[in-house]
Amino acid sequence: MSEKKYAIQDIQNIAASELLERVRKLKEDGYRFSQACAMNREYGQDLLYSFDKDHILLNLKVKVNEGEEVESITGEYWPAFIYENEMHDLFGIKFLHNALDYNGNFFVTAEPTPWNPKK
Amino acid sequence: MGKRTIIPFGPQHPVLPEPVHLDLVIEDEKVVEAIPSIGFIHRGLEKLVEKKEYPEMVYVIERICGICSFGHGWGYCAAAEGAMGVEIPDRAEFLRTIWHELSRVHSHLLWLGLLADGFGFESLFNHCWRVRETILDIFEETTGGRVIFSVCKVGGVRKDIDADTLKKIADTLENIKADIKSLTDVFLDDVSVKNRLVGVGYLSKQDAIDLCTVGPMARASGINQDLRFNGHGKYLEVGFTPCIEEQGDCYARCKVRIREIFESIGIIQRCIEAIPEGAIDVPVKGKFTGEFITRMEQPRGEAVYYAKAFDPGKETNYLERMRVRTPTNMNIPAMVKTLQGCDLADVPMLVLTIDPCISCTER
Amino acid sequence: MSYITKSPWVIHYDGSSCNGCDIEVLACLMPMYDVERFGIINTGNPKHADVFLVTGSVNEQNKNVVKQIYEQMPEPKVVVAIGICACNGGIFKECYNILGGVDTVIPVDAYVPGCAARPEAIIDAVVTGLGILEQKRQALANGELLKEPEPEAAVAAPEEAAEEGKEEA
Numbered sequence: 001m002s003e004k005k006y007a008i009q010d011i012q013n014i015a016a017s018e019l020l021e022r023v024r025k026l027k028e029d030g031y032r033f034s035q036a037c038a039m040n041r042e043y044g045q046d047l048l049y050s051f052d053k054d055h056i057l058l059n060l061k062v063k064v065n066e067g068e069e070v071e072s073i074t075g076e077y078w079p080a081f082i083y084e085n086e087m088h089d090l091f092g093i094k095f096l097h098n099a100l101d102y103n104g105n106f107f108v109t110a111e112p113t114p115w116n117p118k119k
Numbered sequence: 120m121g122k123r124t125i126i127p128f129g130p131q132h133p134v135l136p137e138p139v140h141l142d143l144v145i146e147d148e149k150v151v152e153a154i155p156s157i158g159f160i161h162r163g164l165e166k167l168v169e170k171k172e173y174p175e176m177v178y179v180i181e182r183i184c185g186i187c188s189f190g191h192g193w194g195y196c197a198a199a200e201g202a203m204g205v206e207i208p209d210r211a212e213f214l215r216t217i218w219h220e221l222s223r224v225h226s227h228l229l230w231l232g233l234l235a236d237g238f239g240f241e242s243l244f245n246h247c248w249r250v251r252e253t254i255l256d257i258f259e260e261t262t263g264g265r266v267i268f269s270v271c272k273v274g275g276v277r278k279d280i281d282a283d284t285l286k287k288i289a290d291t292l293e294n295i296k297a298d299i300k301s302l303t304d305v306f307l308d309d310v311s312v313k314n315r316l317v318g319v320g321y322l323s324k325q326d327a328i329d330l331c332t333v334g335p336m337a338r339a340s341g342i343n344q345d346l347r348f349n350g351h352g353k354y355l356e357v358g359f360t361p362c363i364e365e366q367g368d369c370y371a372r373c374k375v376r377i378r379e380i381f382e383s384i385g386i387i388q389r390c391i392e393a394i395p396e397g398a399i400d401v402p403v404k405g406k407f408t409g410e411f412i413t414r415m416e417q418p419r420g421e422a423v424y425y426a427k428a429f430d431p432g433k434e435t436n437y438l439e440r441m442r443v444r445t446p447t448n449m450n451i452p453a454m455v456k457t458l459q460g461c462d463l464a465d466v467p468m469l470v471l472t473i474d475p476c477i478s479c480t481e482r
Numbered sequence: 483m484s485y486i487t488k489s490p491w492v493i494h495y496d497g498s499s500c501n502g503c504d505i506e507v508l509a510c511l512m513p514m515y516d517v518e519r520f521g522i523i524n525t526g527n528p529k530h531a532d533v534f535l536v537t538g539s540v541n542e543q544n545k546n547v548v549k550q551i552y553e554q555m556p557e558p559k560v561v562v563a564i565g566i567c568a569c570n571g572g573i574f575k576e577c578y579n580i581l582g583g584v585d586t587v588i589p590v591d592a593y594v595p596g597c598a599a600r601p602e603a604i605i606d607a608v609v610t611g612l613g614i615l616e617q618k619r620q621a622l623a624n625g626e627l628l629k630e631p632e633p634e635a636a637v638a639a640p641e642e643a644a645e646e647g648k649e650e651a
């Protein structure tokens with residue numbers, strides 16, 4: 001049977017305050033940033049950051065309360081600006097110190113923050 | 120030192136089949152900065168998980184992109200199967216590998232054609248697309264569709280290919296090899312083509328790592344990254360060599376993709392030799408459960424698929440969240456980087472060599 | 483196709499399609515289907531074009547782009563909506579960012595169903611569109627008004643429009 005690296009599901013729950021420190025450590029360890037996305041929860045959102053090393057994925061699940069501001073990781077991984085702008089435009093999550101902030105003009109949508117409409 | 124001017128590029132532009140917009144800050148003829156803006160074709164299809172049940176969702180995911188459609192369907196099915204703990208039959212894995220590699224051949228030929236169009240070599244463009252039609256004919260014969268064919272489903276594949284057809288596919292591919300080679304030789308040896316490619320859009324290995332590039336873009340800068348190693352499909356069983364080049368310019372990217380065409384043909388032929396008899400699907404019933412994140416090597420590079428069910432106890436036939444991160448997303452930063460300092464006339468080449476798939480990017 | 487006496491040029495814009503229809507539009511121009519032998523050329527400049535091929539549905543960000551390209555094209559002109567997404571939104575109809583088919587923004591003369599639309603169907607629609615183009619050209623030559631009534635005007639005075647229709651009848 002061949003090796004099934006994809007079956008390794010490493011998803012770690014962390015707090016928003018730990019994020020930047022963890023990401024810095026991962027960068028030092030030679031991880032490659034792979035993706036970030038958000039999903040709605042009762043308390044706000046979960047952000048899922050994925051990092052790759054040798055074809056194995058490491059995921060950080062960050063709990064974010066509604067309205068809480070998150071430290072941008074663009075200082076460590078510049079390409080993350082795409083995902084942070086996306087999450088800002090679709091979910092209304094605010095990121096601090098984003099290196100390339102489109103100020104909500106990344107995706108022009110018919111309604112603002114369609115994934116998380118303001119009541 | 121000239122005056123700075125901003126030239127808008129796109130969204131409707133002759134070299135781009137798809138809308139993307141770049142603000143190019145120009146000093147004389149040199150680009151000093153490029154600011155991408157995307158979102159022209161944002162549909163928001165990830166949110167359709169609320170309206171489509173998990174077996175239906177595969178049709179939506181396949182329509183993220185008409186070029187790597189099969190790969191997206193497979194990625195979604197792999198994530199759903201992983202989440203629900205479904206093991207699919209061997210024959211289905213082989214068939215998926217065959218269709219996926221055929222998609223890669225068709226996608227790379229399409230790209231070579233667009234590249235030829237980008238540097239103004241129209242007859243080469245036409246010839247690449249002529250050869251590509253052979254692959255589309257194989258798709259049509261085996262699945263009924265030319266570009267979007269919906270043969271993947273959660274639990275296996277929908278259609279089987281009989282032994283005679285498989286043999287015919289292997290022979291057809293063997294026969295078009297010479298045809299493809301006569302075209303790719305032009306890309307690799309022709310003096311005027313080389314003039315447009317060699318040394319253009321250099322991306323160093325360190326930059327490629329820092330900018331988190333994926334796929335042929337990363338492999339052309341000497342990074343050994345190929346998600347076919349992670350165990351999906353039958354790649355490890357039939358064996359393959361990742362195509363890696365060191366130069367990091369447009370020529371190297373072109374060479375990586377050309378080598379991959381032949382590598383893929385080899386994979387398909389080895390799969391056809393090794394494919395076992397057996398079932399092509401397993402029944403998948405019940406509610407959607409679990410959480411799974413997985414990746415696929417698409418023609419353009421690594422794509423991430425994340426599927427999550429509602430919390431235990433509240434499961435339904437729907438997913439709570441489906442996330443697709445496509446390869447072009449990850450290569451846009453590298454494109455912005457290579458655009459800095461290039462000649463204005465080379466912009467179309469640089470945009471094309473990341474093989475942008477905008478409908479993937481914006482979903 | 484004997485009514486084609488001129489070489490119609492087409493312009494293609496990708497609304498928010500998945501690429502499937504776009505590559506099929508390009509495939510029509512390629513050696514396999516080769517509509518270029520009839521003088522049909524894909525141009526990048528809207529002012530050179532007679533036929534506007536739109537793939538994919540319209541969203542908030544590109545509706546003005548579609549409108550602009552349409553307005554820049556000289557009369558007479560024909561619009562062909564290619565693929566089910568361009569016809570009415572298709573599988574993405576329920577997405578939050580989709581306004582609907584191309585006809586929500588500009589008038590459409592021919593619709594091509596299919597996901598993805600097959601090259602044969604696209605060629606058929608373009609040929610149908612050329613027939614309409616010829617009619618429009620005739621109408622223009624006879625000095626008849628081609629411009630469709632402004633939608634606002636039509637909404638503001640439906641009775642008036644109806645009365646006018648009666649008079650003509």
